[in-house]
Amino acid sequence: MQIKLLALGKTDNKAIQDLIEDYSSRLGHYIRFELEVIPDLKQSKSLSESLQKEKEGELILKKLNSSDELILLDERGKSYTSLEYADFLQKKMNSGLKQLVLVIGGPYGFSEAVYARSNGKISLSKMTFSHQMIRPFVVEQLYRAMTILRNEPYHHE
DSSP states (O other): OEEEEEEESOOOOHHHHHHHHHHHHHHTTTSEEEEEEEOOOTTGGGSOHHHHHHHHHHHHHHTOOTTOEEEEEEEEEEEOOHHHHHHHHHHHHHTTOSEEEEEEOBTTBOOHHHHHHOSEEEESOSSOOOHHHHHHHHHHHHHHHHHHHTTOTTOOO
16 A cells, blocks of 8 residues: 655745655655645635635645545544554555545645545644644654554554
């Protein structure tokens, strides 16, 4: 299985980018992983909230294959402990799934079309994080899950 993380908008903070690269590199020892950044919409300030979500949704949906399982990172999603998340990923790997796609949405969330296409939602916290900060959290949790599945000494209970 491959895991793809789709994220809207670039990360301009070097420290955050370094963290993402560090954990992405570590993750590559366990599973095929790709972070794909969808460029920010041009002139988004002139768009209404609903139109911005719709346009971002179109960009997200264009990046998907019909066989992809789409999981949205959404504050109203299911919360997992790290052990539960590792189990969730193990079940996906065991199912024969070719690609799991996780998506970090824009500032207003996802369009109705993206929600309709999704196979589930995961919440990393009840708090809201910037689209830049959530990226290293997601990649680190993927790495943590892989070390849990391999019984490696990264995660402590």
